[in-house]
Amino acid sequence: MHxxxxxxxxxRAARNEGRPALVAFLTAGYPDPxxxxxxxxxxxxHADAVEIGVPFTDPMADGMTIQRASQGALxxxxxxxxxxxxxxxxxxxxxxxxxxxxYLNPLLAYGYEALAARAxxxxxxxxxxxxxxxxxxxxxxxxxxxxxxxxxQMVTPATPxxxxxxxxxxxxxxxxxxxxxxxxxxxxxxxxxLAEYLERLRGVxxxxxxxxxxxxxxxxxxxxxxxxxxxxxxxxxxxxxxxGDDPAAFLQGLLA
Amino acid sequence: xxxxxxxERDALLEDLLAGRLPDACGRFGPxxxxxxxxxxxxxxxxxxxxxxxxxREPAFLERFHRELDTWVGRPTALTYxxxxxxxxxxxxxxxxxxxxxxxxxxxxxxxxxxxxARHLGARRVIAETGAGQHGVASAAACARVGLPCTVYxxxxxxxxxxxxxxxxxxLGAEVKSVTSGDRTLRSAIDEALRDWVxxxxxxxxxxxxxxxxxxxxxxxxxxHAVIGREARTQMLDAAGALxxxxxxxxxxxxxxxxLFHPLLADREVQIxxxxxxxxxxxxxxxxATLASGRPGVLQGCYTVLLQDDDGxxxxxxxxxxxxxxxxxxxxxxxxxxxxxxxxxxxxxxAALDALNECCALEGILPALETAHAFAGARDWAADNPGRRxxxxxxGRGDKDMPTLARYPVEPRHARP
Numbered sequence: 001m002h003x004x005x006x007x008x009x010x011x012r013a014a015r016n017e018g019r020p021a022l023v024a025f026l027t028a029g030y031p032d033p034x035x036x037x038x039x040x041x042x043x044x045x046h047a048d049a050v051e052i053g054v055p056f057t058d059p060m061a062d063g064m065t066i067q068r069a070s071q072g073a074l075x076x077x078x079x080x081x082x083x084x085x086x087x088x089x090x091x092x093x094x095x096x097x098x099x100x101x102x103y104l105n106p107l108l109a110y111g112y113e114a115l116a117a118r119a120x121x122x123x124x125x126x127x128x129x130x131x132x133x134x135x136x137x138x139x140x141x142x143x144x145x146x147x148x149x150x151x152x153q154m155v156t157p158a159t160p161x162x163x164x165x166x167x168x169x170x171x172x173x174x175x176x177x178x179x180x181x182x183x184x185x186x187x188x189x190x191x192x193x194l195a196e197y198l199e200r201l202r203g204v205x206x207x208x209x210x211x212x213x214x215x216x217x218x219x220x221x222x223x224x225x226x227x228x229x230x231x232x233x234x235x236x237x238x239x240x241x242x243x244g245d246d247p248a249a250f251l252q253g254l255l256a
Numbered sequence: 257x258x259x260x261x262x263x264e265r266d267a268l269l270e271d272l273l274a275g276r277l278p279d280a281c282g283r284f285g286p287x288x289x290x291x292x293x294x295x296x297x298x299x300x301x302x303x304x305x306x307x308x309x310x311x312r313e314p315a316f317l318e319r320f321h322r323e324l325d326t327w328v329g330r331p332t333a334l335t336y337x338x339x340x341x342x343x344x345x346x347x348x349x350x351x352x353x354x355x356x357x358x359x360x361x362x363x364x365x366x367x368x369x370x371x372x373a374r375h376l377g378a379r380r381v382i383a384e385t386g387a388g389q390h391g392v393a394s395a396a397a398c399a400r401v402g403l404p405c406t407v408y409x410x411x412x413x414x415x416x417x418x419x420x421x422x423x424x425x426x427l428g429a430e431v432k433s434v435t436s437g438d439r440t441l442r443s444a445i446d447e448a449l450r451d452w453v454x455x456x457x458x459x460x461x462x463x464x465x466x467x468x469x470x471x472x473x474x475x476x477x478x479x480h481a482v483i484g485r486e487a488r489t490q491m492l493d494a495a496g497a498l499x500x501x502x503x504x505x506x507x508x509x510x511x512x513x514x515l516f517h518p519l520l521a522d523r524e525v526q527i528x529x530x531x532x533x534x535x536x537x538x539x540x541x542x543x544a545t546l547a548s549g550r551p552g553v554l555q556g557c558y559t560v561l562l563q564d565d566d567g568x569x570x571x572x573x574x575x576x577x578x579x580x581x582x583x584x585x586x587x588x589x590x591x592x593x594x595x596x597x598x599x600x601x602x603x604x605x606a607a608l609d610a611l612n613e614c615c616a617l618e619g620i621l622p623a624l625e626t627a628h629a630f631a632g633a634r635d636w637a638a639d640n641p642g643r644r645x646x647x648x649x650x651g652r653g654d655k656d657m658p659t660l661a662r663y664p665v666e667p668r669h670a671r672p
Binding site for chain 2: 056057058059060061063064067071074079080081103104105106107108109110130131132133135136153154155156158159160163167178181182183
């Protein structure tokens with residue numbers, strides 16, 4: 001089985017238990033590089049899949065929280081190579097599926113072929129690359145799919161239906177349904193029409209549809225989870241880690 | 257990126273000269289493309305359709321050129337620099353974009369895109385600015401076409417280009433100081449992109465350099481190509497010949513591509529882009545992207561970047577805010593790769609010295625950005641005596657007075 005299929009199966013299993021899958025995001029090495037694996041293990045114990053954010057100097061799709069986390073991680077010396085080394089020390093193939101979330105340039109600098117092999121070897125199932133649209137993605141997907149992992153495609157409320165269908169077909173692991181027209185970390189109410197948008201995607205997607213951006217609390221998890229196969233929680237978890245809160249308690253609270 | 261073979265280089269230059277680049281994917285050979293969040297893909301496709309339509313539509317072009325002629329003040333003059341010619345032992349001509357409305361070439365692009373925004377039905381315009389010249393030009397152009405304008409400007413630049421901040425506000429723009437990232441031009445672009453991602457349907461992003469995702473590098477070049485077309489005709493009329501060598505400063509490279517593009521087919525004309533050497537050639541001390549960078553993706557575009565081994569974008573330094581950028585337009589990256597344009601470096605001290613020399617000898621205060629082109633040209637003239645030189649005088653230096661106050665005039669540039 002390909003690693004990205006293991007990810008999809010894990011998310012479907014949650015749905016089969018009658019609950020939305022929980023995909024959690026944390027920026028690697030933030031706030032404390034020495035506690036990265038400890039935090040990751042705690043998050044893995046309470047999530048169905050975990051996105052590990054690779055810090056980048058210019059996170060143009062991210063709001064203040066992940067900008068701050070990226071800058072902090074870079075200041076702490078975190079790099080893609082460092083992350084892969086830490087995961088290599090930890091590797092347990094039956095553990096919660098991992099994804100790497102990175103802007104493209106750190107991946108380019110590492111080299112696609114070397115990255116694909118190394119990431120697969122340390123348990124990465126799929127990649128999320130917010131500045132790599134479908135039209136530019138062929139060289140990257142060719143490299144990672146040879147290693148059994150894949151690229152998660154993002155769909156947004158601004159995506160026309162025909163394009164959304166193509167993105168769903170091209171995606172691996174799950175389809176990332178961006179809930180808002182905007183950047184990560186927003187607060188407040190989720191947009192009107194969200195339920196219809198998510199149901200439309202589920203109607204065309206062969207993969208689980210996970211909704212992310214702006215989901216911070218249990219009520220939102222329930223509301224969005226009623227129309228999606230999974231929910232993605234990023235900035236709110238990063239803020240909890242920043243405050244020194246117990247990540248396990250925070251994630252359990254989301255599913256309460 | 258693999259190196260291009262000689263055959264590939266020749267073929268790419270032929271494609272560029274024949275108007276086949278950017279291609280349908282927005283590529284200038286290996287460079288360019290469209291690396292943006294999915295939210296912006298439909299917006300960029302709409303923009304590309306609009307560019308394809310309006311840049312070929314006679315009524316739109318007539319309106320654009322009427323604005324250039326009657327509001328911007330085109331054609332701008334070609335000035336024979338008699339005293340610089342004597343001092344350098346050369347024949348020096350200046351293409352006077354400093355005389356364009358708002359004081360720099362930036363207005364050509366700003367008014368063209370503001371008109372485009374109107375035609376595309378935008379409700380508001382956003383722009384980024386480094387030196388403040390593009391922000392001022394955008395504010396003025398938006399006032400002219402009747403659209404609200406928000407300008408993102410790094411906090412460092414807000415301080416060092418204070419006169420332009422006041423101008424933007426007086427012209428009706430909202431200026432947002434950006435305190436994230438490196439707080440210069442690059443952070444301003446990141447923040448403008450975040451704004452655009454939040455409202456891609458109603459907001460028009462008026463990008464100010466020949467960088468970013470397709471179609472911006474093409475659009476910005478087309479709107480500035482009037483500089484090179486005028487200069488070519490004016491040189492033939494006034495000097496009776498094309499220049500032996502052309503110089504323009506390059507940050508993102510908008511004034512340079514506008515001047516260079518119409519001269520690329522004149523193979524006998526040597527073309528030089530002058531990057532900012534800052535205070536030295538160590539990574540982080542300059543903005544000399546093409547001189548020392550490597551290809552990568554930043555802000556929507558595959559191009560040459562100043563980055564470290566991990567692909568993190570490095571901080572830059574230049575005395576001139578407008579050149580203080582770690583990337584460069586993809587067409588410049590191609591022109592370097594195919595060998596048609598040479599990219600050279602002038603450091604802070606050389607630029608300041610050239611600025612003072614131009615003031616003292618020609619009675620023209622060029623922008624600090626522009627002064628790099630003068631410094632590059634002067635060095636070349638020293639090695640190539642008696643040649644005809646055209647310099648793109650991209651903007652005036654009034655905005656730089658706060659910076660220049662830190663560098664007193666040296667006696668040798670003071671008039672006796």
